[in-house]
Amino acid sequence: MAYSTGEKGSTSTSKAAWSLKGLFTLAIDSTSANPTSRSSVPSNQTDGKDRPSTDKKSKKGSKNSAACQTCSSSSSSNHSQIINKCFCCNTILAFPNSATKYKCSVCHTTNFVHPQQHGQASSPSKATDFISLSDIECMVQECFSYASSEEGKGKPVREIFQSVSSYLYNGFKSYEVLSNSFKVKQSDYRPHRHTANINFAEIRDTFNLLTKLPTKRPLHSALKGASDQLKRISSPSSRVMHYRWLFILLEIPILSNALVPHDVNARAMTNELEIKTLCYDILKRCLGVLSCVDDTKVVSYWISWISHLHLDSFVHKVEIINLYITFQLKKYFYLANNPHIKLVFTPSPDIPESDQLEYFQHVNLKNHIESTPTSSSLPGPLQVPLSQLSNGTPTRGPTTKGKTKKEAKIRVQQYGNDWRIMSASRVLSLFLRANKMRDDKKVPVSLFYNSLVDFVNIKLDFDSWQSKKKLQTMHVCKEPELKSIIGFIHGKSINNSLFDDALLYICQYPFLISLGSKISVLEYEARRQMERKAEEAFINSLDKRIVIDVYLRIKVRRDHIVQDSMKAIKQNLTNLKKSLKVQFINEPGVDAGGLRKEWFILLAKEIFHPQAGLFHNVEDSNLLWFNIIPLEDPEMYFLFGAVLGLAIYNSTILDLQFPVALYKILLGKSLDxxxxxxxxxxxxxxxxxxxxxxxxxxxxxxxxxxxxxxxxxxxxxxxxxxxxxxxxxxxxxxxxxxxxxxxxxxxREGIREQLDSFTEGFNTVIAGNALSLFSEEEIQLLLCGSDDHKIDIDVLQSITKYIGWPSNSDAVNSNVIKWFWEYLATSSNSQRKRLLVFVTGSDRVPATGIQNLPFKVSLLGHGLDSERLPIAHTCFNELAIYNYSSKTKMIDKLHKAVNESSGFGIK
Incomplete structure (x- = not known):
């Protein structure tokens, strides 16, 4: 019997309530209580039965006995406890120091304190030193020959293929046998950084063969052997090749079948519940074991192996792990929106109840969702096959009377203790690190996004994550035991590495969060800081009885924009987090967003001008970089950094031609x-x-x-x-x-002074942790917009809103709107960009795509013809146009407005 911390029903004693030992409940394999009986059972025997065969009364009192053992162990030196983690789910467990193994009550894994020496696995018919596809093919051929013989006729197919089943079970249940199998070079036992020496094609061919046999027993035996092996794990090893078998299991091609909807009409053996349950168990435990290894050398080899995978194989594995995370999150979303649901479990006679209960709950929810897509409060992506959920942009959910039903988002309290999501996220982070080593074969960071994370309350997750970090930095305690207890209560020990990352926050794994969600967190933090600064200004104005502006107001002259901007920023260093308002002197324009965009564009143009001497254009790459011998004062780099920070805070896109190195510097990363x-x-x-x-x-x-x-x-x-x-x-x-x-x-070194001034200016504006969620590629997208230089008119037309017409259909069918879209469809891309600059103030589309660009067309003059030019409200991305009498007149007026306009004014 074993108990783990944080589990319902775990026992504790009042006498040891404030001691470190009393904080944890006993976690011990039932056989370890009696050294004599434990030694009578060989450690390499895998019978899958680690629980004692007791009656109901003994089971009922097992928790009390565990509590007694905990008390006695705290007072007896012969039974002192050891605190360690489960080698699969990272659950913190306590067990007597005399125990050789202990069982986790969360994932039901038997953990061996010391590495186990497995003997040679064998079957009655064939010794198994390593698994080979050729051996399996020979055995299958023998079985078919035996079935067609007189002796084999009439015998059950399951019995005929028993030799194959035994061979596979004994091979897959031993990590030593499995590690020696499926090698490209059979005699090579040395670890190499470029390869794990695994013949991935042979693994896939082996399981494809097993799925085509007339009985599912050989396939079931192979999966059952792997599952049983994964339930008995030794302590982490420092030898790289000891983990080769886990990568072999992850290559099983049917593992993803456990994560896709159940097809009631399909008759394939891979669609059966017991096969899917075993696949789910193997995937879950492989990710768990891999996530628990923290040996730097071993992990570096893994990352190198992953980085050398073929592109298709790399992408496939990322998608499977992401699909597994989606599989887990989907349960929490559905239960959050359907609290009335009740699960009824009917066990299968072929699989132990403990093995299939967890998977059944997922399947039950999944089938319920797929069968009732319109009556449930589900977001759009949950109404499509799960295989399409690992990536992509979520669509709108079901509507009621034209309105989208508001869904309850997944909260950190639901998934914070889910070791499955945590283990998968940790393994996926290895793939992210490997992706950076793939040179020209890198995949975009968007491949790692998980669309279901968009339905997580990411702002609550971010706040909880930040609160945890503040507690770690602010809490000071001189008593080590009390420090450990307080750290454990808050999910992380300050003193003991055992409790590191005890709680899961999605923000710890930002590669799962889509760019749109990251931007929402950044805007949320920026808005909160702006509001705080506005409140401080208001309180100070009351205290000092003077009027203090709640905005950061910058007044500049067009012909002195750099000098005036530098002066305004220097005078408002403590107000840079306020909402920005820009005014061009001698121009009557009122800033509602458009003047701010114009200021950023004009200021950036002046800063990057070659005569300014701040930057130079590298001819080889056509990119800008810092001048080693700058012409201007280094304070100009401070202005540049502050401008970038203000652009991020005020959601403004700039035209920057810098390498990724600039954005790595902003994130405090080293260059290579x-x-x-x-x-x-x-x-x-x-x-x-x-x-x-x-x-x-x-x-x-x-x-x-x-x-x-x-x-x-x-x-x-x-x-x-x-x-x-x-x-x-x-x-x-x-x-x-x-x-x-x-x-x-x-x-770095030659431009140290320039970089220091630049980062100082940026950090003066940006003082939050939301920026750490972004990668350098995402920061580039955030500042510069999408690098897709072709503007898709069809997408722009589909998201455009119309104002001034009786209805949307009237606007779409009006002549002036038809002429407008016909003109854009035949225009060059450069002309389309000029229109975008005229309407929005920038020729760049948002980082999340043109489909997220607010774009409006409004009707002027009460629908009458006019000789006036169209007007742009850049504050609202709005083009105001008259109902011109002909297409030629409309094109002429629009062309003049777009190409010959400058500045802002009120008519």
Missing amino acids: KEDYKQLYPESYRSLNQLRSMTEEQLKDLELTFEVTVKDIFGQPHTKALVANGGKITVVKNNVDEYVTRYMRFFT
Whole structure:
């Protein structure tokens, strides 16, 4: 019997209520209570029955006996307790130090304290040293031959294929046998970083063969053996090849069948409940075991293996893990919106009840959802097959009388203790790290998004996550035991690594969160800080009896926009988190968003102008980067950083031509050779050639640890890469150091003062943690908008709203609207961008796509013809147009307004 912390019904004692030992309940395998009886059972025997065979009375009193053992262990030195984690679900467990194994009451895994030496598994008919597809094919052929013989006629198919079933069960239940199987090179036992030496095609062919046999017993035996093996786990090993068998199991092609809807009409054996239950159990436990290994060397090998997977295989595995997370979250969403639902469990005679209960609950919910899509409070994605749920944009849910029904979102209290989601998220994070090593075969970060996370209350999750971090940094306690207890109560120990990450927050794994949800969190935090600053301004105005503006107001002249902007920002360093309002002097425009956009665009144009001397254009990559010898004062970089921060806070898109390295600097990340390669591709190739040169060739180049750069006037400046670099010659022994320092000089060291000023300006505005949810690619999208330079008119037309017509259909069928869309359909993409600049203030579409761009067309002049030009309300992304009498007149007026307008005014 075993108990775990946080479980209902766990026992504790009043005497030890405030001791660390009394905080946890006993978790011990039933056989470990009696050393004699434990030693009589071989440790490598896998019978799947780790529970004692007791009557109902003994079971009823088992919790009390566990409590007694806990009390006695706290007072007896011979029975002191050890606190450790389950090697599958990371649940914190306590057990006597004399125990050799203990069982987790959460995932029902038997954990061995020391690594187990498994003997050679064998069956009555064939010794199993390793599993081979050729051996299976031979055995299957023998079975078919036996079935067609006189002796085999009339015998059950299950009995005929018993030898294959035994062979597979004994092979898959032993990790040693499985680790020796499916090798590309059978004699290679050494770990390699580029490959796990797994023949993935052979694994897939093996299971494809098993699914085509006339009986499901061999397939069931293979899966059952793997499931049984995963229920008996040894302590984590530091040897990389000890985990090879887990990657073999993850390659089983039918694992994803457990996560897709049940087809009542399908007769395939992979559609049967017992097969799906075993597939679900294998996937769940493989992810659990992999997530519990924290050995840095082992994990680095795994990441390298994953990074070398074929693109299709890499994508497939990411989708399966994401689908598994969706599978878990779907239950919480459905139960949150249908609290009346009741599950009725009817056990299957072929599978133990404990093995199928959890999966049944998921299947019951899933089938209920699929069968009643219109009567349930479900979001759009839950009404489509689960295989389509791992990615994509959620659609609207069912409507009632034209209104979308408001759904209850999944709360952190529901999934915070779900070890399944946590383990899958941790494993998926390995794939994310591996993706960064895939060079030109990288997949977009959007592949890792989970669409069902959009139905999580992500703002509550973010607030809870931030509260936890504040508690960790603010709490100071000198008593270690009390510190551990308080840390455990809050989900993380300050003193003991056992309690790390005890609670799950989605924000800990931001790659699961879609860009739209991240932006909503960022806007939520920005809005909250703006409101706080406005409240402070109001309170200060009452206290000091003076009028204090609740806005950050910037007044500038168009011909002195840089100087005026710098002066305004310097004078309002404490007010940068207020909502921004811009006014152009001598222009009567009122800022409701449009003037702000214009200010950002004009200011960025001036800052990036070559005459400003702040940045230079790298010809090889056509990207902007910091000048090593700047012409302007370094404070100008402070202005640039502050402008980027204000743009993020005020949801404004800028036209920036910078490498990803700039956005990594904003996130406080270090730069590497890939960043230098993107910025200086030709120089990168030349530097790499130095490494392959001989000693004589390097000597002929006469290189030293110095670089020569030119300022914007063409004057040369010599900079040392190291102290006295001019006296150090580049030779074979130090060429690697030279290349590293050369790259670092142009990306970091040579522009240290400029970068410090730039980041200071940015951090003056951005002072929250919401930005940490973004990757550098997402920050680039957030600031620059989508890099899709082609504007899709069909999508823009589908999301456009019309104002001033009696109805939407009247607007769509009016001549002026028909002419407008016909004109755009035949226009060039550059002309479409000019229209977008005229209407919205920017030619970039939002990071989440043009489908999320608010776009309006309104009717002026009460529907009458006019000689006036169309008007743009950039504050609201609105084009105001007259009901012109002809298409030619409409095109002429629109063309003049778009191409010849400048500034803002009120008519």
